[in-house]
Amino acid sequence: MALQLLVSSLALLVCICPTISTNSEGNALHTLRTRLSDPNNVLQSWDPTLVNPCTWFHVTCDSSNHVIRLDLGNANISGSLGPELGELKHLQYLELYRNNIKGKIPKELGKLKNLISMDLYENALQGTIPKSLAKLKSLKFLRLNNNKLTGSIPRELAKLSNLKVFDVSNNDLCGTIPIDGPFGSFTRERYSSSASANCCLFALTCNILVCIYQFALLILLQYGSQFKIQLSNGFFVCNSVMKTMADSMAPSSKDLYRMILDVEADCICISCRIITCCGELHIQEVYVRP
Structure with missing residues (x-):
């Protein structure tokens, strides 16, 4: 009798474990x-008293009753996201685009190891x-x-x-654009589709670059008839008040600029490209000031 009771208890435990997980x-x-x-009322069916959320509208589960998709794009919802999204361990698609969601992107989204698509565009x-x-x-x-x-692209x-697809256009981002890995194939439009957004994002590529320490690079960029000065310190570049002004910084032609570097060590850069969200400059030589 005791053995039969034990077997029944174990069977019951096996049955309810998936339910607990779900x-x-x-x-x-x-x-959330x-x-x-x-x-x-697009979330009206989200009843917490049900056995699992697989019958809720805008939620898709796999055969094991694990949530793999959340579809709330263009649902006219507002509010914020929280760390609880990191508990959806099996989630593959997170679709929350075209709403009025505010606040920060939760760092806990980094726990979603199975995630294939994250669409948070056109929110606040x-x-x-x-x-x-x-x-x-x-x-x-x-x-x-x-x-x-805001901030830089990590x-x-x-x-x-x-x-395969990366789009951060029309934000207030600032800093260098990664050029390694998949970022080498992304077009400029993925960073900014207008002249007023993300304009201080830039990528610097050089055929020859020798630097021992970090340096400050004063860049003169021309947008139409206006000039914009930016300060780059190490890997980051942002609009900033200049602590040191270069002796001279005059464009020698439309596409060729002479730049002055404030350096802590010798820095030589030849045949460079500075790629910004608002254009591309080809530099033949960059001069250094010790």
């Missing part, structure tokens, strides 16, 4: 719902792009364009070898 995903989604304003997201997204080794599509993101994202 309910954790349901709890995460329900927590509490953060969102839903005037059109602020803050920086989390470095933790570099952990998403399965990611192929990352679209964060048309938000209010260089760690260059490790995403499967990344």
Whole structure:
């Protein structure tokens, strides 16, 4: 009798374990719902008392009742995202585009190791792009364009070898554009589609570059009839008040500029390209000032 009771208990435990796992995903989604304003009641079916969220609208599960897709694009929702999204361990598609979601992108999204597509574009997201997204080794599509993101593009994202589509245009980003890994094939439009957005993003490529220490590079860029001066320090470039002005910085022609570097050590750079979101400059020589 005792043995039969033990077997029955084990059988019951086996049956309920998947439900417990799936309910954790349901709890995460329900927590997300509490953060969102839903005037059109698109989340009305999200009932936490159900066995799992697989019957909820805009949620797709696999054969094991794990949530693999969240489709809330263009749903007229607002609010913010929270760390609970990191509990959706099996999620492959996160579609939250064209809403009015504010706040920061949760760093916990870096836990979604199975994620293939992250579409958060056309919202009002602020803050920086989390470095933790570099952990998403399965990611192929990352679209964060048309938000209010600031800071730089994390260089760690260059490790995403499967990344096919990357779009951060129309934000307030600033800094160097990664040129390694998949970023070598992305077009300029993926960083900025207008002259007023992300304009201080740039990539510097050189045939010969010898630098021992970090240096400050004063860059003169011409946008139409206006000139814009930017300060680059190491890997980052942002609009900034100049601490040191170069002796001279005059363009010798439309596409050829003479630049002055404030250096801590000798720095030689020949046959360079500075690629910005608003254009491309070809530099034959960069002069250094010790």
